[in-house]
Amino acid sequence: MTAVGNGAQTTGRPTRLPRSARRKQLLAAAQEVFVAQGYHAAAMDDIAERAGVSKPVLYQHFPGKMELYLALLDTHCDAIVAKVHDAMRGTNDNKERVGAAVRAYFDFVDHESEAFRLVFESDLRNDPAVRQRVERVEQGCIAAITDTIISDTGVSRAHAELLASGLVGAAETAAQFWLAGGRQVPKAEAEALVAALSWRGIASFPLQGESA
Amino acid sequence: MTAVGNGAQTTGRPTRLPRSARRKQLLAAAQEVFVAQGYHAAAMDDIAERAGVSKPVLYQHFPGKMELYLALLDTHCDAIVAKVHDAMRGTNDNKERVGAAVRAYFDFVDHESEAFRLVFESDLRNDPAVRQRVERVEQGCIAAITDTIISDTGVSRAHAELLASGLVGAAETAAQFWLAGGRQVPKAEAEALVAALSWRGIASFPLQGESA
DNA sequence: ACTGCACGCCGATCTTGACCTCCACTGTGC
DNA sequence: GCACAGTGGAGGTCAAGATCGGCGTGCAGT
16 A cells, blocks of 8 residues: 555665666655645655655655655646647647547546646646646647637638637536546547547537627 | 725724624635635735735634634535525426526626635635535535436436536636636627527437437 | 723734755765 | 765744733713
8 A cells, every 4th residue: 555666675675776866766656645645635654655765765865745746747748739639730630639528538637637736737737837737737738629620611810729729628627527427438439539528529510600 | 905994094093893783894804815825825924914804813813724714615615505505496397497506606707706715715625614615505505406417307316416426527627717807798698608508508418318 | 972892903013835945864886 | 994975853033823911981870
């Protein structure tokens, strides 16, 4: 339960690790604790204990708690935006694009649920540095989809952004719900369902104006 | 800027207020501070100062910071769920239902943006009591829509819930984006846009199966 | 009308808890 | 056998939640 996969469990004696490996391990331990407890409730003592090292080591690798958190956040923020971008760039068929984007969200939630919760359930959104990064993620995802919508439907940028935010929200919330509900529906099925919902919603937009 | 509409500004001398009025005023001040700063960054000193009273008065009305927060949260949680329920019950036409639900979200964001941010951007989701209430809101909204979807399309409950969560996410995120972006699109237009997106997405579901 | 009472309010304080550093120890290379 | 590097646990500091003695005000009784 408490043991993490570090290299110190051989005798309980401390083991020497190269700095880069130690850093990676500290990041992993920090991620587990931050996700489980949230930023505020997570104590540096917990993270150090989780990693099987002492607190000074932590401070030799990171100047403080915030920097440690931001390092994790940055990594995952980049990953999410990159995935959505890839989904848009991977094909020219818009139906496929929607499917790929939805799959990106579900993949992320499925395989990196910790990272997902770290970014989207952060209890530090009020901090300017964190808020900026999280908003950047949503803006980035929305922007990627917005461009596609504009070039295909010709609606104004403001309208396209609104639609894109709706699609992003649908994928995000559905994926989150699917995870929280214990994956009751097989993943492929869930993806197909949400992709269909999104695609039918967006597909017919260029044909009709935007009147009520 | 700093003055709140209390009755203490006449001379700078404290004014005696009946308990119920004082309580209401404290709740209003707390809401402003919680929304502006988030739960953790909000200090009881700030709330007291905002209300124009001293800290002990706060503790004479509420046992602690958490209870104060939960009192606010409960009020608004009930309000949101009630609005979505009303949107479902107000008509039998499903297209109108979607429109009403979307309008409910935008109305809420437009007129009670503080309450919206308090519930949906809470930095206390890790606390069990808060998590329970917030999840109850989303579950409530999803459930209300789920029932309608089931009775109209006949898909399984698990699938209907997933679709409902997608719709809720779309409305929620779009409304949030619309607010954060400074209401660049007129409200009615934005509502119509998101309603159209949602309706087109969900309307054709009974006709076609759920294959990929 | 005057006095004592009770109540609500305020300034100043205490304490807890968490982030962030200092002394004794242990195992290793020459 | 000896210096050294890195670890572990104990402590300082500070912010923020929670609380105690004094003060001023309005009211009841005579």
